[in-house]
Amino acid sequence: xxxxxxxxxxxxxxxxxxxxxxxxxxxxxxxxxxxxxxxxxxxxxxxxxxxxxxxxxxxxxxxxxxxxxxxxxxxxxxxxxxxxxxxxxxxxxxxxxxxxxxxxxxxxxxxxxxxxxxxxxxxxxxxxxxxxxxxxxxxxxxxxxxxxxxxxxxxxxxxxxxxxxxxxxxxxxxxxxxxxxxxxxxxxxxxxxxxxxxxxxxxxxxxxxxxxxxxxxxxxxxxxxxxxxxxxxxxxxxxxxxxxxxxxxxxxxxxxxxxxxxxxxxxxxxxx
DNA sequence: TTCCAGGGATATA
DNA sequence: TATATCCATGGA
Numbered sequence: 001x002x003x004x005x006x007x008x009x010x011x012x013x014x015x016x017x018x019x020x021x022x023x024x025x026x027x028x029x030x031x032x033x034x035x036x037x038x039x040x041x042x043x044x045x046x047x048x049x050x051x052x053x054x055x056x057x058x059x060x061x062x063x064x065x066x067x068x069x070x071x072x073x074x075x076x077x078x079x080x081x082x083x084x085x086x087x088x089x090x091x092x093x094x095x096x097x098x099x100x101x102x103x104x105x106x107x108x109x110x111x112x113x114x115x116x117x118x119x120x121x122x123x124x125x126x127x128x129x130x131x132x133x134x135x136x137x138x139x140x141x142x143x144x145x146x147x148x149x150x151x152x153x154x155x156x157x158x159x160x161x162x163x164x165x166x167x168x169x170x171x172x173x174x175x176x177x178x179x180x181x182x183x184x185x186x187x188x189x190x191x192x193x194x195x196x197x198x199x200x201x202x203x204x205x206x207x208x209x210x211x212x213x214x215x216x217x218x219x220x221x222x223x224x225x226x227x228x229x230x231x232x233x234x235x236x237x238x239x240x241x242x243x244x245x246x247x248x249x250x251x252x253x254x255x256x257x258x259x260x261x262x263x264x265x266x267x268x269x270x271x272x
Numbered sequence: 273t274t275c276c277a278g279g280g281a282t283a284t285a
Numbered sequence: 286t287a288t289a290t291c292c293a294t295g296g297a
Contacts, residue, residue, distance in 0.1 A: 119292040124280050166278030171294075206294050228292065242293095272282095 003073060010059040010068060016077035017057050018099020019050045025266040026227070027216050028103055029113055029126045030133075030146070043070055044106050045138055045145030072101050080259050087252070090260055093267035100262050103216060107184055109146045110217030115171050115204040117212070124164070131163035149184070152176045171204025178202055192220045207246070221258035224250045229268045230261060 001014040019039055023031050030042040038051035048061035048070075061067050068074075081098070084090050112132070117125050133144035136151040153176055160169035178201070187195050195218060199210040211225035226234075226242040226249075234245045253260045 115294090117292090118294050119277090121279085121281055121292065124278080127280090128278095161278090164278070167276085167294080168278085204294060208293060 001073065001076075003068070005064055008060060008062060008064070010061070010064045011053075012057045012059070012073065013055065014057070014073075014077075016081070016099055017071070017073075017101055019052060019057060021097050021099040021266060022071070022101045022103065024269075025097065025100055025262050026122075026229075026269070027212075027262065028105065029117070029122065029129050030109075042133075042143055042146070043067075044109060045140060046070075047140070047143060070104055072104050075101070077101060077259075080256060084253070084256055084260055084263070087260070090263060093263040096270055097263045097266040100259075100266055102219075102221065102258060102262060104219055105216050106146070107187060107213075107217040108149060108179070110213050111175065111179070111199075111202065111205070112146075112152070112172065114209045114212045114216075115175060115202075116165060116168055118168060118171075118204060118206070118209055120168075128164045132160075135159065135163055149176065149179055153180060168204055174203035175205070187218060192222050195220065196223075208242070211246075215258040215261070222250065222255045224253065224257040224261050227265075229265050229272075233264050233268045 001012065004011040018037070020037050023039055023041070028041075032040045034040065034049075034051075039049070041048045041050060043066075046061065046063050046066050048059055048067045050057060050059050052058075059067050059071070081094055084094060113125070113129055116128050133146055135147075136155060137144040137147040155173070155176070157169045157173045160172045165172060183198060183202070187198055190198060192214060195214060196210055199205050199213055200207070205213070208225055208227055211223045214220040214223040215225060224230075224246055226246045231242050231245055234249060239245045239248055249260070250257050
């Protein structure tokens with residue numbers, strides 16, 4: 001990986017960084033496509049344009065260091081792929097998603113976003129999150145920041161309902177109240193099993209949403225979110241439930257489970 | 273155990 | 286074009 005920093009601009013040369021693949025593998029919702037491999041991304045109160053130019057990726061942003069971390073540019077994906085290649089079932093998925101990276105997203109934003117994602121589709125999830133930002137996030141000029149916990153706290157169940165959260169309104173209202181009591185501070189210091197236990201106590205957070213938060217919000221790459229796509233890809237006569245798929249593949253892939261999940265998810269959706 | 277709660281997308285008739 | 290199903294969680 002070669003990184004060149006200029007003022008308000010970062011240029012990255014790495015075969016394992018493709019904007020489209022990274023954004024379209026189900027891990028993030030606050031992005032908008034301008035054209036092929038050219039996107040705007042919002043994270044917290046930060047913004048970035050990302051696009052491909054020749055064989056480089058260009059980030060245009062006021063906060064280069066934030067997005068260098070956000071895009072996980074310190075991690076060697078070539079080494080990860082070399083390790084995962086010993087699993088024959090990953091050969092094709094990896095070849096489809098060579099440019100995927102796992103984003104390091106803000107914990108609160110990840111928790112709220114993935115509660116909203118439950119039993120939902122991506123266009124609608126994006127709309128709800130946008131309306132939530134507009135409702136109580138800071139006005140940044142031409143976009144709204146993701147709300148802080150303090151900004152979320154005054155919202156009523158009805159407020160969440162009015163922006164289209166549906167039955168998740170109650171979950172969000174309750175979770176905001178549970179988060180106020182210090183959960184956000186304790187989670188990063190917990191190991192994966194502990195953090196999972198903590199997350200499952202939150203309203204609207206079941207096994208799948210918890211795994212997403214572990215992976216995308218806490219960087220726990222030993223978690224393996226099993227959604228409908230992963231289940232379809234992994235199920236067999238023996239592995240006939242999401243629970244069994246989860247147990248088997250977390251064992252199988254260990255600390256690289258999260259990366260494997262992203263390659264499988266992206267490949268499965270590409271075929272669909 | 274099964275049903276239901278938003279609603280947008282996708283699959284099927 | 287109309288209708289059915291899907292999505293992942295928690296409560297009835």
